[in-house]
Amino acid sequence: MNRFCQAVLVILIALGMALLPGCYDQMNLEDASIALMLGLDVDNNGQFLVYTQSPVFSREAKEKTETVMVTADSIRLSRAKFDAVFTGITTGGKLQTILIGKRLLQKKEWFTLFDMFYRVPKLTETPRAVVVDGSVKDIFEFKPGDKPRLSLHMSKLIDTANMSDITVLTNLQELRRQMKEKGMTPSLSLIKKGKDDVLVTGTALINKKNTFAGQLSLQESTLLLILQNQINGVPSLVLDFGPAKEEEDGGNETEATVKNVIAIDITSYKRKVHTGFSNGKFSFHVDLHFNIVITTLQRMDSMSKREDKPAIERMITSALTKDIDALISKCQRASVDPFGFGLYARAYQYKSWKSVQNEWDKAFAEAEVGVHVKTSIKSFGVLE
Numbered sequence: 001m002n003r004f005c006q007a008v009l010v011i012l013i014a015l016g017m018a019l020l021p022g023c024y025d026q027m028n029l030e031d032a033s034i035a036l037m038l039g040l041d042v043d044n045n046g047q048f049l050v051y052t053q054s055p056v057f058s059r060e061a062k063e064k065t066e067t068v069m070v071t072a073d074s075i076r077l078s079r080a081k082f083d084a085v086f087t088g089i090t091t092g093g094k095l096q097t098i099l100i101g102k103r104l105l106q107k108k109e110w111f112t113l114f115d116m117f118y119r120v121p122k123l124t125e126t127p128r129a130v131v132v133d134g135s136v137k138d139i140f141e142f143k144p145g146d147k148p149r150l151s152l153h154m155s156k157l158i159d160t161a162n163m164s165d166i167t168v169l170t171n172l173q174e175l176r177r178q179m180k181e182k183g184m185t186p187s188l189s190l191i192k193k194g195k196d197d198v199l200v201t202g203t204a205l206i207n208k209k210n211t212f213a214g215q216l217s218l219q220e221s222t223l224l225l226i227l228q229n230q231i232n233g234v235p236s237l238v239l240d241f242g243p244a245k246e247e248e249d250g251g252n253e254t255e256a257t258v259k260n261v262i263a264i265d266i267t268s269y270k271r272k273v274h275t276g277f278s279n280g281k282f283s284f285h286v287d288l289h290f291n292i293v294i295t296t297l298q299r300m301d302s303m304s305k306r307e308d309k310p311a312i313e314r315m316i317t318s319a320l321t322k323d324i325d326a327l328i329s330k331c332q333r334a335s336v337d338p339f340g341f342g343l344y345a346r347a348y349q350y351k352s353w354k355s356v357q358n359e360w361d362k363a364f365a366e367a368e369v370g371v372h373v374k375t376s377i378k379s380f381g382v383l384e
Contacts, residue, residue, distance in 0.1 A: 324373070
């Protein structure tokens with residue numbers, strides 16, 4: 001190889017190395033405070049509180065997590081205070097969960113606190129947004145001895161609850177969509193600090209005034225997911241038919257009684273929504289067809305015969321219809337539409353929707369919603 005070729009080769013190698021991505025902005029783990037969980041709350045004086053928790057990578061540290069609380073007027077302004085305390089530079093690109101105190105949700109401007117997440121490219125829009133029924137401080141001070149690091153435990157807790165269809169899963173990106181969407185109102189996972197653990201208690205509802213409007217139980221959350229058509233697995237429902245007949249007639253009220261209960265697994269279902277408008281009101285008719293498996297016939301063993309199937313199907317159908325009607329009525333009284341019925345109104349009754357789109361909460365509260373349920377038992381479970 002002559003000198004000219006050698007010179008060309010050296011130049012090409014140099015150009016190739018110059019085009020390689022550099023690491024000028026690299027940061028060692030020991031020099032970073034990677035926020036995995038963020039908490040937002042207000043104190044009794046209305047002061048905005050920001051909590052954060054980061055893993056500690058130092059071998060000398062006894063505690064493997066670092067938790068700090070500061071007061072600030074915004075999340076962005078809290079960063080300087082965090083950097084004044086943390087041993088590393090605060091980074092938020094790996095954030096997994098954001099805990100929002102229910103007391104903060106009473107302030108209608110709470111959503112503006114998240115503005116920086118939608119503007120700064122380095123920040124992620126995928127952390128789970130979770131409402132805390134109580135003080136956010138209690139969650140951040142919790143140190144589970146039999147569970148993973150708290151920040152990891154919280155994200156896994158919400159994911160598992162959503163996979164079990166007992167609460168919604170709303171990340172920051174989905175929260176923004178729901179907040180901006182005129183045809184529905186937001187719904188967020190709801191948790192509470194128990195005596196020895198953190199519990200998922202259901203779903204928090206947000207109204208069009210951007211404030212907390214109520215909450216749903218675990219079973220109501222399952223029915224909400226069904227109406228949203230957001231079921232992930234095989235949801236389970238427990239239908240309570242009250243005490244046995246002999247106890248109603250003359251049982252001892254002071255003694256604990258085992259109620260008549262039917263528990264079911266919904267193996268599959270079909271949902272159709274029909275939309276109408278007349279006499280100044282919207283109407284929605286929801287058809288639901290459930291294929292179910294009986295998992296419990298508590299105190300109803302005498303009805304486990306094949307010939308009893310039609311009677312049990314009627315009982316389950318009646319109970320499901322009653323529970324779903326009660327859920328929809330509850331949301332209408334609170335002027336919230338977490339189901340997204342407004343999306344159907346816009347799609348199929350646009351002319352009527354257009355005049356009420358900015359006041360859909362009021363229009364939905366006055367709407368007529370009917371539910372028709374059909375139940376098909378596919379199995380009574382494994383019996384002797």
